[in-house]
Every structure is written in structure tokens, then in C-alpha cells.
Amino acid sequence: MMRRKSFACGVLGAFVLGLLLTGVFALPSAAAEKLVLKVAGISSPEYRGSKSLEAIKEIVEKGTEGRVILDLFPANQLGDYTQVFEEIRRGTIEMGLIFLPSQFDPMLEVGSLPFLASTGEGMQKQLSPGSYVYSIIEESLEKLGVHLLRIYGDGFVGVGLAKQPKNHAKAGGDKDAMIRVAPLAVYKETAEDLGFRTTSIPYADTYSGIQTGVCDGWIGGSSQINYLSFRDVIKYYIPYNCLFDQTAYIVGKKVWEKISPEDRKVLVDAVNAQADKSFADSNAEDLEYQKKLAEAGVEILPITAEEMAAIAEHVRATTWPKLEKTYGKETLEKIRESLQ
Secondary structure (H helix, E strand, C coil): CHHHHHHHHHHHHHHHHHHHHHCCCCCCCHHHCCEEEEEEECCCCCCHHHHHHHHHHHHHHHHCCCCEEEEEECCCCCCCHHHHHHHHHHCCCCEEEECCCCCCCHHHHHHHCCCCCCCHHHHHHHCCCCCHHHHHHHHHHHHCCEEEEEEEEEEEEEEEECCCCCCCCCCCCCCCCEEECCCCHHHHHHHHHHCCEEECCCHHHHHHHHHHCCCCEEEEECHHHHHHHHCCCCCEEEEEEEEEEEEEEEEEHHHHHHCCHHHHHHHHHHHHHHHHHHHHHHHHHHHHHHHHHHHCCCEECCCCHHHHHHHHHHHHHHCHHHHHHHHCHHHHHHHHHHCC
């Protein structure tokens, strides 16, 4: 009797196994499981960068039929960009649109060289796949265990001032003004080679510093930031287009390898569309907010194309050599060649 029961159980077990193997009675497969990616952003929900992530989320979730889900956390909800970058390396955060922290590798900041280009189209060329600058950033990230999807164009940096500077359009001419700069060599050297004296008071003190005369202005923000945060204390804005703010769409390499080739393509296509759009949007946004600054009573000090070219060449000739210690002479020479 026991043998019959054992035999019956064996036959039943084999039958069920056969059904499982043939898929007639299959359990849910791993392929059908959702891959949820926590995506960290640094800007507020109303800003362009955050909206680009929302657009990517919609396209990816629809295009992968729900196999890949993007869970968005804007406005530094998961930490500042340095913390987020480290967590992406560890795999506790899967993806982000953030600044690239140079403390992990100084070469991650090479896209911030002054006057890599002075137009949005030029910056798009320098910061897109196929350029030498892009390859440097991409390779540096790969060594850190991070995959670069694309670079996002946030916009050019100008100078906002409470007093009218001298020689504002003259290459290297003394501007007779002191401006606040971020505590980074690239900002300090660029501002001083433009002809400004500099101070590195905290960013939080910049508004009151301009208001009380501690400094005459600042460099480090787009026309949008100058309008939204400083229009009440500045009287002049100079669109030097000397530095370009950028963030990067990045994903941890281990997570990247978990995504199927089919779903990777959906994600890459969505990111590419938003990255390309960002550079055009930054141009339009710059002009829009220069107009708003003017309407608010801030005078836009013009620079002709010829004057801009002379300023750019002066800064490349004076500032870039000072940054050789950071980026290497050979690297800077190759970048200069790529500009031609």
C-alpha cells in the first residue's frame, strides 16, 4: 500500500513538474517582475530638469509596459548631489540627474572649463556623445562604477552687479568691481581673468553682501537665477556666457546591467530626447529671463560677437594654463584642438 502511494505521488510530482516546465502551469517569471529605480533630482519640481525626469518616467514606463518603473525624488529629497552620487555607486539609489562631484575625480568637472563654447549649440556639441570632453567624463564615471546616460544643459552663467562696471566688454580690462565667486578654482580664475576682483563669501550671504556693499555682484548664476533671486539688488547683468551649468543623467553600472537590452533602448531614447531638448531650452530660457530682468529695471550690458570672441580667446589663453595642474596640459591641448 505504501509503495502504491509513493508511486502515485511520484507520478503526480512528475506531472506537475512537466506542466511547470512546459509553461502550462507556470509560476510568475523574473522577467515579468518590475524593476523599480529610485531617481534622485536636485531641482524643485517646477524646474526644467525635474520636468525632464517626469517626461522620461512616462515614456519609459509606457515603453517597457511597466517592466521598468521610475520613482522620482526631486529637490534633494535623497540628499545633496555628493551623497546621491555615492549612493548610486553603492546601488542604494539607482539613477539621478545631478551635478557631478569633482572630489571623486577632478576630470568630472572638465565640462565646466570657461568658454568651451559661447553658444548653446556649441555647448551641446562639446557635452554630447562623440566629443572629446564627453569621452573624458564618461570614462571617469565608468571607473567609478557609474554609467553616463547623457549630460543635461542647464544654461550659461553671467554676472549680476549692483554697480556699473568699467570696460565690461573689453577682454581682460579692469572692471573696477568685486564679485562673489564659488570657492572653486575655475570660477575664481575665470572671474579674475575677466578683470574682476573676487571674494568667496558663502552663497547664502550673497544677496545681503550685494545689498550692503560687501561685494558689488556675483558670478555663478544664469539670467533665470539672477531674476528669481537677485533682481531686487542688482542693476546690471552681463551675459558673458563664460561658464555653462550642467547636470548629468547617471545610473549605477550594476543596475544598468540588470536592464534588458530592449528596455535599455527605451530609457536611452527617452533620455537622449530630453538631453537634446535641454540645450535648446536653455537658450530660450536665457533670452526669456534677460527680457524679464530688463522689465524689472535691470540693464542688460551687451557684448557683440566680436567682443565675445576676443574675451573667450583671452580667457582660454590666461585661465586654461592655470588649470593644467587639475586637468593636465595634454588634455587641455586636445580640448583646444576640438574647438577648431
